[in-house]
Amino acid sequence: MAPAAPRLVLGLLVLSLCCEACKKVIFHVPSELEADKLVGRVDLKECLQSADLISSSDGNFKVLEDGSVYTTSALSLSAEKKTFTIILKDIQEQVEKKIHVDLVEEEKKTPNTRHARDTVLKRTKRRWGPIPSVMIENSLGPFPLQIQQVQSDTAQNYTIYYSASGPGIDQDPKGLFYIERETGNIFATRAVDREQYPSFQIICFATTPDGYSPEVPLVHTIRIEDDNDNAPYFTQDLFEFCVPENSRPGVVVGKVIAEDRDEPYTLHTTLKYRIVSQTPPITPAFSLHGDTGVISVLLPQLDRELVPSYTLLVEVRDMAGQPFGLCTTGTVVVKIEDTNDNAPTFKQLQYETRVEENRVNVEVLRISVVDLDEPGSPGSGAVYEIIRGNDDQAFEITTDKNTNEGILCVTKGLDYEAAKQRILVIGVNNEAPYLLAPHSQQLSQSTCSVTVHVLDVDEGPVFKPCLLRLDVKECEDIGTAIGRYVAQDPETGNSEGIRYRIPPGQCNWVNIDDKSGEIRTVRVLDRDIGEMRRGQCNITVLAIDRNGKTGTGTIQVCIVPGNKNFPRLTQTDYIMCRDRNPISLTAQDGDEAPYSAPFEYRINDRRLASMWKLTPHDDNSWYLSPKGDIPYGIYEIPVSVIDNGGKIGENIVRVNLCDCVTPTECDGRTRQLAGGNVTLGLWAILAMILGSLLLLLILITICGCCGAGVMNRQVTDDCANHNLIISNTEAPGEEVMDHNIIPLQSTCDQGGYGVKTGEQQTFEMVKGRGHTLESVKGGGHQTLGSVKEGGGQTMMDTCRYSYSEWHNFTHPRLGEESIRGHTVIKNN
Structure with a gap:
């Protein structure tokens, strides 16, 4: 901001140096001035040609741009004269000028003066504001031509001089009008062109000789009346x-x-x-x-x-x-x-052409049409089509955009032996749709026929089909004939004298007989080996005739899945507990359908088939379960699994039929195979005899007590209630009752159960805390089990069986089982 101050001071110095005072102006005015009263007019341009700012030093006066000075409020002049200054500034040129104005009270006019009037003045009709003047355009004169007169009412009291300014007077076009000083008549000095100046607005002034203006300046319009001097x-x-x-x-x-x-x-x-x-x-x-x-x-x-x-x-x-x-x-x-109101028509209705057989993508004919529509427009652009005779799509027709011709080409090789000539029907339309003219008929499509003569050419052998697919079963023997691939001479239609060969560098799966075209395998095709995993191989075959001409064909060898794998069980060792739930046998086969599932299961051993049975579950699995109550032991069961292709897989299923609740209870010790012949040694026989004698001794003692009447009813009830536990309340889920067990008649109210089947009897095990006495039935034989001791005391209901009954039950059977060797004594 500091550098700006010197510039401002310098500007003021320059402005003050350029300030000059212009000619003083004196206005004679009445002693009393009303507000907004015109005091007089100052010629501002005479003092400063271009003033940007016009102001007055006295606020009681205002100065207009034309130099008119008006009062802003009512004034009363004192005895002394009133003085103020008009300030003019040109900002661009930095010039300021002043005009000093003196207001002098005018003197009363005496009757002797020119303007003397009676004491009471009569106002005449005011003519200071006439209607707009009219001047005819291009007037012929004579000039100067009076067009109007202005006159002020104040002329009755003052000597009035008239003047005017504005366009046509002191502004362009200068000198066109002027006003007489004494009369107020307005004259035109020459003709005017209305198209250039349609009207003029001039300002008329009425002043006294001393410069006082008793009237407000009059804005007067001079309109130029139009003359028809311009043609449209x-x-x-x-x-x-x-x-x-x-x-x-x-x-x-x-x-x-x-x-x-x-x-x-x-x-x-x-x-x-x-x-x-x-x-x-x-x-x-x-x-x-x-x-x-x-x-x-x-x-x-x-x-x-x-x-x-x-x-x-x-x-x-x-x-x-x-x-x-x-x-x-x-x-x-x-x-x-142009609109498409004309259909294209062929110049000729019939054409003939020739082409060699087997030629491909060659032009055989050009066809021309006539179309009256505008050339190059969519209404004349031809679109050709083959209507008939091209069912095999051997021909194609396109449009040459430059000539609008149809170009007929062969896209597939023609066969002279199949057809010596082809007749095509070709139609033509336009790119744009037809727009029919009013009252015109429907346009019809123009067509022409083309006869194509096929020329015979000596050809090489041709394989039919050109691609032969051969499906070979997997793992066929080497040298297996899988097909025959022969070519024919197109001219003769036979295969005489044609030799066949497979070029080197291809997969060596098959070979071809050079004379007969018979195809045989040279390898065992196995999809699990190397490059054969894709299962497919394309082999090019050459056919060569007597003249050395060659034809080619392709053999596609595809390996189809075969029945090369035997079905096998996924698991062969099982443990079956006393619940004897069926075992699920599942087989798998590495072959694909239809040589895998569904499988069929069979038991090959007739004796074991009488003890075990197989029932279907799904395509892959069957259930294995025992038939009846066969003895506990380890069984090796030969099971055959047959796949859907008839291939049989032999399997040995090892089942440990164990006296357990869960498979984890079996200790896995080796047992003699169930169902085999068992030869008892000396120690085994002695153990059986001693055990039987001990058992008989215990039974006799109990029966003697019972028969002597030592045990009363209360003891019997206690025997039944405290020593025998109903089996279906122990070990949840274990079923004690067999559907073949029938309760025996008993002298006691509660207690054990018995079974009578035919002439044989089975004693139900008497269960105590960890102790069992059971009868095992299997294979048509019966076994008297051992008494297991594990921390408890087993008591039998001696009220149910006598000594003779036990004797009659055990001795015959002990001898029978010892002879047959089918009883397994379990001693822990």
Whole structure:
């Protein structure tokens, strides 16, 4: 901000140096001045030509741009004169000038003066504001020509001088008007062009000789009356429009526009249009609206093929078209746009051509058409198609965009032996759809026929089919014949003298007999080996005739899955507990369908088949379960699994039939195979005898007590209630009752259970805490089990069986089982 201060001070010094005082102005005014009263007029431009700011040093006065000085409030002049200053500033030039104004009270006029009037003045009709003046354009004079007079009412009291300023006086065009100083008559010095100056606004002043202005300056308008001295003219030298052919009457084509420089909204600018002439001079095709200049279709049928364009000479005339009006002509060109109203037609209806057999992608013929529509437009662009004779898609026809011709080509090799000639029917249309002219008939498609003669060529052998697929079962023996692939001479139709060969560098799965074309395997095709995993191989075969001409074909060898794998069980060792739930046997086969599942299971051993049975579960699994109550032990069961292709897999299923609740209870010790012949040694026989004698001794003692009547009813009840536990309340889930067990008659109310089957009896085990006495039935034999001790005491109900009954039950059976060797004594 500091550098700006010197510049400001410097500017003020320059401005003050340029400040000058202009000529002093003295106004004679009444002693009493009303507000907004004109005091006088100062010629500001005489002091400063261009003033940006005009101000007064006294706020009671205001100065207008034209130099008029008005009061801002009512004033009363004192005996002394009133003085103020008008300040003019030109900011750009940094010039300031001042005009000193002195207001002097005017003296009363005496009766002897020129302007003396009676004491009471009569106001006459005021003429200071006349109506606007009118001057005719291009007036011929004589000049100077009086056009108006202005006069102020104050002329009755003062000597008034008239002056004026504004355009036409002291502004451009300068000197066109002037006003007489004494009379107020306004004169024109020359003719005026209204189109250049349609009106003038001048300011008229009325002042006394000493410069006082008793009237407010008058703004007076001088209007130049129009003369029809301008002819109308078109806005364009040439109007160009387009309209589609066959357009209906009334369709708007375009609009011509004309203008007139004369005064608007008068007859001088009221225009009328008309068509003067049409080229070609035939039936009028268009109409022109006289007022708007809109051109419309008049002819119902515009045909581009007959007349492609029209040239119209149009006229525009002012004075509403009256003959004495001024006029101008213009040119309008209307182009007729093409529509597809003409169908293409062939220049010839029949064509003939020749082509060698087996030629591919060669041009055989060009076909031309005639179309009356505009060349190069979609309405004339030809689109060719083969309507008949191309069922095998051996031909193709396209359009040459430059010549509009149809190009017929062969896309597949023709066979002379199959057909010596081909007859094609070709049609043609346009790219754009047809637009029918009014009252015209439906257009029909033009067609032509083309006869193609096929020329015979000496050819090499041809394989039929060109691709032979051979499916070979997996793992076939080497040298297996899998097919025959032969070629034929196209001319003779036979295979005589043709040799066959497989070029090297291909997969060596098969070979071909060079004379017969028989194909045999040279390897065992196994999809699990190396490059055969893809299961497919393409082999090119050459056929060579006597002349050395060669034909090629392809053999596609596909390895199809075979039945090469035996079905195997996924598991062969099982443990079956006393619940004897069925075992699920599951097999798997490495082959694919249809040589895998569903599987069929069989037991090969007849004896074991009588003890075990197989039942289907699903395609892969069968259930193995025992038949009846077979003895505990380890069974090795031969099971055959047969796949869907008939291949049999032999398996040995090892089942440990164990006296357990869960498989983990079996200790896995080796047992003799159940169902085998067992030979008892000396120690075994002695153990059996001693055990039997001990058992008999215990039974006799108990029965003796019972028979002597030592045990009363209460003891019997206690024996039943405290020593025998009903089996179906112990070890949840274990079923004690067999469907073949029938309760025996007993002398006790509660207690154990018995079974009587035929003549044989089975004693139900008497269960105590960890002790059992059981009878095991299996294979038609019975076994008396051992008594297991594990921390408890077992008591039998001696009220149920006598010594003779036990004797009769045990001794015959002990001897029988010892002889047969089918009883297994379990001693822990």
